[in-house]
Amino acid sequence: MGLMYIPDQYHKFMVMVQEYQHLKMLKQASCSHNLAGTAATKPGEYAVLCPTCPHEKLNLPEGWKDTPPQDQ
16 A cells, blocks of 8 residues: 555646636737637737826826926
8 A cells, every 4th residue: 555656737737827817818908709819919919008107198297307307
């Protein structure tokens, strides 16, 4: 009798986790039902703008470049 060897399945599990995260990302980016398939998506198409980062014409006031450096 004794103890049986149980093979390590961690690597297979992590591959499955990565596949799930990829499918979830496709779903959140509304690309999961693309008729051309996921290969038709361009690099960076899934990127989401950070709402707290300063972006011109989005969340910075007009004339922000003219303000003194201590107020920027």
